[in-house]
Amino acid sequence: MIKPVVHDPAALQTPAQAATRADLPTVTNLLDTLSANSDSCVGMAANMIGVNKRIIVVQMGPLAVPMINPQIINKTGSYQTSEGCLSLSGERPTTRYHQITVKFVNQNFAPQQQTFRDFVAQIIQHEVDHCNGILI
Numbered sequence: 001m002i003k004p005v006v007h008d009p010a011a012l013q014t015p016a017q018a019a020t021r022a023d024l025p026t027v028t029n030l031l032d033t034l035s036a037n038s039d040s041c042v043g044m045a046a047n048m049i050g051v052n053k054r055i056i057v058v059q060m061g062p063l064a065v066p067m068i069n070p071q072i073i074n075k076t077g078s079y080q081t082s083e084g085c086l087s088l089s090g091e092r093p094t095t096r097y098h099q100i101t102v103k104f105v106n107q108n109f110a111p112q113q114q115t116f117r118d119f120v121a122q123i124i125q126h127e128v129d130h131c132n133g134i135l136i
Contacts, residue, residue: 002036003029003049007087012047015133019046019053019068027066027107030057034064041086043123045130048087056127060120067104070128073113074101083126083136094136096122 006012019026026046034044034057046055054069077098084091100121103113116124129136 001029002032005033005037005086006048006050009088009135011050012087012130012135013133014047014052016045016047016052016054016131019055021109023051023053023055023068024107026051026053026055027057027068030055031064031066034059037086043127044086045127047130054131056124056131058120058123058127066107067102067112067124068106068109070102070104070124070131072100072125072128073103074115075099075125081122083122085126085136088135092136094126096125100124102128 029049030044030046033049034041042059044057046053056070057064057066075097078095080093081096082091082093099117101115102124106112
């Protein structure tokens, strides 16, 4: 179900709680909401739709990939960039990393560990920041 996007900085700055299997409907809602905003959005975190859980979805080419309880465990190659956010107006400077390794569980709650690079890594970092209550 497509959900309204949260624009309240106070709500967005609250660190998210770990997700459980009971939160799987949020994955579907995030995927639907990301698809509905695909003209201006490449990733979303659950708090952007009012659910304070560690769930993100990331557009990777034609595929939107959900990550439950993502944790960045390694990062290399820092660089400066400017990012926008569907929840906030304008763009802000931030530091990102060219390569990251992420631990998460998929929709079947199977453990995953993958390395991502460049733009996909940047999207994941932005959404994990949301989970941590960090706004750029």
